[in-house]
Amino acid sequence: MSIQNPTIMVVEDETLLLQAITKKIKLSNMDVLSCSSGQQAIDYLNNLDELPDAVWLDYYLKDMNGLAFMQKLKANPKWENIPVLVVSNSASPDKVNTMLGLGAKKYILKAEYRLDEIIKMIKDFISNEGTSKEQ
Secondary structure, eight states: OOOSSOEEEEEOOOHHHHHHHHHHHHHTTOEEEEESSHHHHHHHHHHOSSOOSEEEEESBOSSOBHHHHHHHHHHSTTTTTSOEEEEESOOOHHHHHHHHHTTOSEEEEGGGSOHHHHHHHHHHHHHHHHHHOOO
């Protein structure tokens, strides 16, 4: 059973990139929560009735890095199972392993993928999550 119009939270502090990602996701029949800072994303999560189906997380944010964001996410039992896709301009093995260790589903370099490919990855996570959840 697939989720109808899943919601993706995009945490990206480059305004033009955030707008481009938001537009592409909407064209893919998904809803978007656009956040230009880690704190804005945390505030949204605190106030949302329904959590997003996945998070697109830029590693380098002006107010906190991806590591700090993931730690906040994992510290809250309500948020800890939201699939997170980390999208960054750089990836050292340590950084990638740390983020994956904190529960990120995937860590990818922006330069290696087109927006369409990243959006497809997110859709795949959501459909896989939907089929593997048993409660």
